[in-house]
Amino acid sequence: MSQIIDVAHLNYRYPQQSADDLTLKDISFSVADGEWVAIVGHNGSGKSTLAKNINGLLAPVSGTVTVDGQVLTEKTVWDIRKKIGMVFQNPDNQFVGATVEDDVAFSLENQGVPRDEMLTRVHDALAQVNMDQFATREPARLSGGQKQRVALAGMIAARPRILILDEATSMLDPQGRYDVLKTIQQMKAQSDLTVLSITHDIDEAASANRVLVVNDGRLVEEGKPAEIFKHGPALIKMGLDMPYAERLKAALKRQGVQVPTDYLTEKGMADWLWQLSSNK
């Protein structure tokens, strides 16, 4: 598989920081075309800053970012932004249009897409996220999860190659979170979308092919979700909420029950519990 994102020795510092104080320190990683990568880490660990460096919202002090074969520079930044769709944390603060369909059309308007094509693309995108009956609604009358799905529809309509989710589900209730995650999984199944999700949510991280752990501006660990989740209580230190199955395992261990060390999904945990009680 070819690499769609390649980040090499990226250093970043905010303008107000002193010269030896970096927010991102020598970060290098690459993402394969069609891969789903989760970036986890504490608040202030630099993961959002990293995302903004990838689509040129912030410019690094040193190091290079290559997206789909193009090195990110002032000249290529608008081409690269066309290839990357980004969904942010606060559903309200990224809703530009006065109605749902206006918001979905915003990226298309920016690209100068002809109106006839816009109409079909907006309609199809809204149908795909199951929001077509809300097309003329105003944002004030939508829930947080619905607004995030509208944001995703905006991405679908613009047809990016990469989707970056910057804690896109963190302000939603469990139902909204579930709906958004399901929509992303559907989007990924329908096109060869690459997903980069920055998250605290264990379910979101578990959907990924690979997890990168960022701590204090450095990439400290990377691996498959199952490998990362094995750390148990140490996960909290990495900025993830511990999955339910892991919390249960830790509690059982304290009670003196022998538990498997590798990561189990909730279903795997249930199966293991069944076996445990039938062995006795």
Add this chain to the structure above:
Amino acid sequence: MMTKLIFGRYIPGNSVIHHMDPRAKLLLSFYFIGIIFIANNWPTYVILFVFTLLAIKLSGVKWSFFINGVKPLIWLILFTVILQVLFSASGGHVYFKWGIITISQLGLVNGIYIFCRFVLIIFMSTLLTLTTPPLELSDAIEYILMPLKVVHFPVYEVALMLSIALRFVPTLMDETEKIMNAQRARGVDFGEGNIFQQMRAIVPLLIPLFVSSFNRAEDLATAMEARGYQGGEGRSKFRILKWQARDSWATVSFAALTIVLIVLRA
């Protein structure tokens, strides 16, 4: 809090007036304010009233909305009318004279005319805002300002700002409500005490509101840039306005009204 303000509120409906092109509505409303000044005798004012009431009837919006539209401005209107009655040039029969104050027949008639003008203007502009969604009005303003592009006036940017401002009104109202509740929980009394105490109570409301608005603005700007916004040039438009036969007919009816007024004026 804002529910009392009729001016600037949209009442959804399905009438001919609702379906008119917002450009036509906006321009004709301004035109109407202009031709009110042609009227200078009873027949012309009667014609204007008949025309306005007919337009209101066509819109199917309840009369009470229009009466309520006049209410908040009634003191301003009465003040102007009284000034006009007391200080305007005297003519006709003089009823009362004391120093510079004169109440004459002409003064009274002028006062009534001014009252009529105010009511007509308020009725017509209320009709415009009650039957046109704010977003359509901002589209109309964009089209109408288009000639200013020649002098490099940022028409697209202003129109986008206007539509974003409108879109954030309910969001900021919610936010205000939330902050008010948070401050109430900390013991701030809103709407109590004398005017100075009430004004002081607003400060702990305004400061958090400002801070959060700036944060929102920054987030929004980031999101817009991430979605490829590079300024107004080269953008295509999703929402378009269509001039239809009914808009032409409305224009014709206003032209006819103008002719009738010119013929009937004294």
